[in-house]
Amino acid sequence: MSTEVISQIDVDRTRGDFHYPEQHTFDAGTGLSHATVDYISDVKNEPAWIREFRHKALDVFLSKPMPTNWASQDLENIVFENIRYYLANSQRPTRSWDEVPDDVKRTFERLGIPEQERKFLAGVEAQFDSEAVYSNMKKALGDEGVIFVGSTEGLKEHPEIFKKWFGKVIPTGDNKFSALNSAVFSGGSFIYVPPGVKLKHPLQAYFRINAENFGQFERTLIIADEGSEVMYMEGCTAPKFETATLHSAVVELVALKGAKIQYVTVQNWSANVFNLVTKRAIAHEEAEVRWIDCNIGSRLTMKYPGVVLKGRKARGEVISIALANNGQHQDTGAKMIHAADETTSNVISKSISIGKGRSTYRGQVHIPKHLKGCKNNTECDALLINSTSRTDTYPAITVRGSGNSVQHEASVSQVSADQIFYMQQRGLTEAQAMSLSVNGFVNDLVREFPMEYSVELKRLIDLEMEGSVG
């Protein structure tokens, strides 16, 4: 089969690969120091406790080693002193697209955000480099007490809720990159859904990097109060620059008793972005948290969404699709920490490696001895397209006690030559056949995404498959 031949894979990322000239009123300069932290805190006019939080975090960041001992050596190629940590024109997003500066507005129009907002979203936040330029929510939701604002506005306007949960799900020192984010965070969403309020339509955030040598560090905190329901979706793109870009977010979710949170990500960063993200949720009694995660872009992604199942009968789920093409490493997985009786968790991960692409699954499931009636199901399937493609699986499952059950299944497969020949005999080209086969492999998971995203996902997979044969 000619699938052995790896030609240069040049993915058409035209939709995200464009940028406008930079014009920044606020620029923290290149490199990271306590002065950088002060600059960010000054322009944001933050309360003293946040400034102190940032400075402490910077010390933690500087003291922690890179996790290269267990992860990728590629991390050593990040040069922290060459990165710009804060770039913005304003600290306040507008409520109307008309007030967004023209080039920024054109950026989001090209990405289809205002159109999606009109069609099916309950609210949108659009972040451009360090700050949200636009943030708006349907008025009816505001009347019901729903809060959907940027993290800066959240900490200033709603300190009583913000302070209670901020940094509690993911402590500063969780890892080197959560510490970095805690020092220089800017942007991201703050969401609060009052008890019993169920959002019918999703809230969406779009993260856009426009500047070169830049680091984006958004911070998202979502609190779903008792019996409430919310779906949050995030998308992201960046232009393709010669130099590496860093994206390091921290996302904390709190689902109180009986609440449901679904967090959907379609990550399509350009292939020069280091995407090092820490995402974790706490699920209280009978609450449910689902991470629905798709990683297609970036140079290196390290992301393991987790759920701490803190209350009885809490449920956690990670549905994950990763696609690694030439020059990409998708190091993804899930963490399920069972901390109460009768908690259940489900992890389904599918990865596709193309050309010299590498995908890694890391899963951690922890069920301590004293718990009863806990269940975990983990399935991870890897599909290798070429003989040079690589996949690794590192499951770490610790289950103690007699009343708990765990299932783990893993498979690695290749698209078979017979399958491709069969489809070709029906008239599909080899590339079309490959694409259909890959779409079939992830089809059951793609269905978990909202319709508008699943269509986009299929399109992105088709684009990635172009040139994988030849």
Add this chain to the structure above:
Amino acid sequence: MSLVIQNLHARVVGGQEILRGLNLEIEKGRVHAIMGPNGSGKSTLSKIIAGHPDYEVTSGEVLLDGTNILPLSPDARARAGLFLAFQYPVEIPGVSNANFIRAARQARLAEGEELDAVDYYGELYKEMDSLEIPRSFTARSVNEGFSGGEKKRNEVLQMAMLQPSYAILDETDSGLDIDALKIVAAGVNAQRSSNVGMLVITHYQRLLDYITPDVVHVLVGGRIVRTAGPELAHELESKGYDWIREDLAESASA
């Protein structure tokens, strides 16, 4: 208008020769049958005509309405009008039957032309009904978890939907009970017309009771050694393939 196979020599890539100077002409509107003992090269012939990458042609031509298709990729051959009903249809997990056939139809349209979904489904349902395939099969993954009979019916469905000029049915009777065989044969018969030439490959005469061929060939050792009318199939059934082999040995020594 015909599918002409001229002095075809072919082998497994880098391996042993399997077809050794095969000649055959399948005219549009006619049904040819190829019978032969195990290992005679029957299934290989179908794969070679379709362009399976495991085989290589060392000499000879395959002309589809006058054009040599051997330089073409398998998909280009298919779009030129060649269809192969597989002996072992392949499963494609996660791809629904309806979407698969639709993609195959779409692949035959010109750039920028879109398939009419309503017409397509109308036609699909009609063909499925005549093959007694339940509607639920549109949403099921291609061949996944299908019984032997369901797989073969699905091959005949695809043939009906793609309307080839030349169709090769490779051991379409294998793995079928008599009821399934009747349904599949009826499906094939319904597609017999002056627009299509068919090549039915089978080990047993049984299938030819239901799909009556115009011509029967016997393939032994990579060559056609006998060609006659449908009565040849009955003769083989009663006398077995050894009869042909002995006959060949006799004429060789004579």
